[in-house]
Amino acid sequence: MANMTKQALEVSLKKLLLQKPLDKITINDLTADCGISRMAFYYHFEDIYDLVEWSCIEDASRALQGKKTYDSWQEGLLQIFEAVMENKPFILNVYHSVSREQIETYLFRLTYDLLEGVVEEKAAGQKISEEEKGFIADFYKYGFVGIMLDWIKQGMKSDYEEIVERMCLTLHGTILRSIENFSEKHLTDN
Helix, strand or coil, X not given: CHHHHHHHHHHHHHHHHCCCCHHHCCHHHHHHHHCCCHHHHHHXXXXXXXXXXXXXXXXXXXXXXXXXXXCCHHHHHHHHHHHHHHCHHHHHHHHHHXXXXXXXXXXXXXXXXXXXXXXXXXXXXXXXXXXXXXXXXXXXXXXXXHHHHHHHHCCCCCXXXXXXXXXXXXXXXXXXXXXXXXXXXXXXXX
C-alpha cells in the first residue's frame, strides 16, 4: 500500500511537470491530484525534492534490471538513455529548475551500478583491490555522465542510440584493459 501511494505521487509529479516547472508545484498540487492528504505525503516524503530523488532511484532500478554484465553493459547504457528520454519533461524540468546536481546524482547512481557490475565480473580472479575496482567504475562513470549531461543540456535532441554507439566504440576493451593494468601493477610491486 505504501509503495502504491509513492508511485501515485510520482505519477502526479510527472503529470504536473507537463503543466508547470518544478519550483511552481506545491505539495497541495500533488496531494489534490492524488486524492490524498498532506499528512499522507509527509508520511512518505520530507518534501518535493525527496519525491524527485525517490522517483529518480525508482526509474534507475527499472532501467538496469539484469543489465550489469560485460556482454550486456551496452544494452544497459542504452536503457539508461531510454529511461531518461521516457522521462524527458521530468528530467529537463528538474535539470533547469532545481539544479544540475540532482540529475547528476541520479545519473551517477545509474551508471555506477551498471559499471560496478561489469568491473566486478571482469575482475574475477584478478589481483585487484575493491578500492581499485571502485576507481575504475568511477572513472568511466564520470565520462558517461558527462556525455549524458551535455545531451540533456542540449535539450536531448541528438540521437541517443548514436551517442551510445560512439561511447561503446570509444570504450571497447578499455574496462578490461584497466583491470589488467591494475592487476599487472600488483604483480610488479611484489
